[in-house]
Amino acid sequence: MATRPTLPYFVPPDRLPSPLPTVAEILASTTHLKRFTGDPHPNVVRVGEHFVVKFGADIDLREGENTLFVQQATSLSVPTIYAIFHDEATGYNFIVQEYISGQGLGEYWPKANQSGKEAVVTQLRHYFDELRSLPSPGYFGGLWRQPILEGYVTGGQRALEKSDVPPCDTEEEWVDTMIRNADANYPIENRALFETRKNLCHSIFQNHDSVFTHADLHPSNIIVRDDNTVVVIDWSLSGWYPSYVEYCNMMTSHHHHPTDLTLWMPRVFKEYVAEYGWMLQMYAWIHWGG
Incomplete structure (x- = not known):
């Protein structure tokens, strides 16, 4: 049964494909993923081989909660959520999830x-x-x-x-x-x-x-x-x-x-x-x- 996660949320380290990227590593990424318009999205970046991160003051952490719910309650294929948190130093919200190739x-x-x-x-x-x-x-x-x-x-x-x-x-x-x-x-x-x-x-x-x-x-x-x-x-x-x-x-x-x-x-x-x-x-x- 799906339960609401406590925020900040981090998966146990043994479920990570590699160590979580730091905030500094996320902000330094220049690999911006494209929006449906074909333009690079300024607040969605790929970090390393395994991670995609959504970040920014206007990123709603509920997206991470919603994805976790679907992951827990159904058999649908959705990105694995690795972390959902707010960073006080930047004032940004962060959702770290699985990179989906395709x-x-x-x-x-x-x-x-x-x-x-x-x-x-x-x-x-x-x-x-x-x-x-x-x-x-x-x-x-x-x-x-x-x-x-x-x-x-x-x-x-x-x-x-x-x-x-x-x-x-x-x-x-x-x-x-x-x-x-x-x-x-x-x-x-x-x-x-x-x-x-x-x-x-x-x-x-x-x-x-x-x-x-x-x-x-x-x-x-x-x-x-x-x-x-x-x-x-x-x-x-x-x-x-x-x-x-x-x-x-x-x-x-x-x-x-x-x-x-x-x-x-x-x-x-x-x-x-x-x-x-x-x-x-x-x-x-x-x-x-x-």
Whole structure:
């Protein structure tokens, strides 16, 4: 059974592939890993043969906690977490994890043959079926009843502070929070239109189970090893969210998808067609205004 780790967290030395890098060694690394845009990420570095480190004042240690939870509670392939800590001298948070060799799904997919695609999709289906089968605590929010991290509810890129978005006991509260934060970022002047949109959202987003959700499943966060084993990384936004969220988030991030990947998603997730249509509307609202 998964239990919340005590922070700072360090694995026992006999489980390390080599000694943990020091803060000085981490900060000195010039091997920056790439983001989904292809640009180097300033706060994600490879250190030595075995380690990747996320660090910085804005790195949320909950990513490490979330990954540990998945590692303990499921059979999913995820990076091993070696350390989660805050360094007082720099003011930075650090998550030290296993380096995963392989290709991001965005790089792998266009070159893959049919059997390679089948293998990836089959693994993803197994992974997310297993996540959905985890017993839910019944609320909608972050792991261990921490604040919500999911981007639509927090208001996207112009979000309020994450600590200001507490867990919701009901899906109705979830929808109210999503609408309120979108409207706080980009107010709809026609309040009758706002109320109509709110009512329609409540009619669509109801009667969904709370399930454990990755919530940022674009192709850069899916690594395919040389043996075609799939590893899912970056659990920073994860939590107990409505069952449609994973499918809709994956589909609305289609601009990150290579070629025909979205056509394969019904083989990974149950489809939520009506919810997807409204999440496209929410995507536009939180990014550019209603």
